[in-house]
Amino acid sequence: MIAVVNGDGSAGLSNSVLLLDEPTTVIDTMLLPEMAADIVSALGRRGRAAELVVNTHIHTDHIGGNILFEGVPIIAHPRTADGMRRMIGEPGLPALLAKVMPRFATRLADWDSTAAEPVPPAGIESALPGAARVLEFTDSHSAADLAVWLPAERVLATGDLCFAGVTPLAVHGRVGRWRTALDQLIALRPRVVLPGHGRPAGIEALHELADYFDRVLASARLADAERLSAEAVWARFDPGPAAGWLEPERTLVNIQVALAEISGKPFQGEHRV
Template sequence: MIVLPQAAPAEPSSAAAPADYAMTPEEVAPGVYAVMTPARDFPSRENLGWNANMAFVVTDDGVLVFDTGASEAMGMALREAIGEVTDQPVRWIVNSHGHGDHWLGNRAFAGSDPEIVAGSDALARMEAEGEGWVENFREMTEGATGDTTPLLPNGAVDERTTRDLGGTEVVIFPSAGAHSPGDLSVWLPQTRVLLAGDVVYSDRAPSVWDGDVAQWIDLLDELIALEPAVVVPGHGRLEDAQTLDRLQRYLVTLWEGIEEGVEQGLADFETVPLVRERMGDLIEDYPGFEDKIDRSVATTYPDVEAAIF
């Protein structure tokens, strides 16, 4: 008798299922819901890749979604969370920018054939880098984010645009590359809610190396002038308008610290202690500062140097 070798039992999938994401929509204004992650770090096995906030708006004629997460499974979890609030279809999606933790969940909404928009610069990078983001997150999370086929936006917004979506006034607000190329925020003037994306970090140190710090400082002047009642940041906790002032102080202090180093003839790495000293108590408001300060100084230093000389 020939005895065939037995196949080894299949290992359970390491990919997270939609039910593994505990998404609880929080109504921050009538019809406006924030879906906030408790994570304050980069995508990991512990947070299953969910480290960015999302939001949605229920209108009279469908749902507007702002950012969809870092994987198809995460997008499905968001879709199910929306379904607990309303049976309206998702008709519009705004992807705040090209970093994968904010848009790879688009695929979960393909069935409702939504209009999906991003900035042109973000869209170009999404097309070029989407598969790379999928692989990076899979490695960072030890497989938790699983496989995703990127679903790209089908429209671009590059100028401030006001639209009526199901009776809700929606202002799509480009940043001119403040945090990253093609950033978009959404302003809801009727409820005074700002869906900021990554141009606002509240209680997490901002990532500045893919953007333009000087432009970011100027953009915050515009956002402060809106006087929002609620700010949904890309990363961190829900805040009011004070978070914009605090973030602007952080960025101005970063810039001025580097400026001092440039004027003293210091190299970028020699400027880090100056920046750290200038930050003072601001550091307490931004966990993860020490993990980011070296890179933040190194990537902002050339812009400061160019502005001076």
């Protein structure tokens, strides 16, 4: 397993993972084709070419390079694949992407991708090389997220279920369910964690993210109990080990999502333009 790390992991800069056993597999393809070209180069240096692409979830910064793998099977969780078919080509999508990822605004005006084919997690697992296992989580970071676990090597590719050194974003999921997902990942006791954003790390990255979400949930519970706004509790939020993480403004969004969960309001579980 090889991690292709894309910059510092801030907005628009996601990582990919390569499995070099048969079939040679690419897990996630970054935001833009020119970013995904690094994936092709990394495989080429090893005398390989992609034979399978797996998208861990729907977000554009993990699927934008799909178009570079024409003729290669591209598969994803059925909820992810269905959302991709509805999302790709939406007229308002480029403007939304430019707002979320302004540093790439000029390249997002004509953003496009290739939708994955829907395959249940068990089918994805059977398509992967060797003893790789697929772990499924719904309504955590997004509508559906997959992680890939290599038990012999104790290496875990998390997709966006883990951010390392970068503040996560739960706008399309549920903070509580994401926090529970982290407990399941921690229970694997991985030696190496390959996050969707940020540098490869050890199990401490999962523990630190779990601590961060505990603090977000505590802030949301305080806001609910004392009828405070999310902004009010965010103003006095103690990030603990997350101090210094990139994109700290995302904490307000995460508190808002957690507060909506606690108060029983609707949440945005699918990617919407």
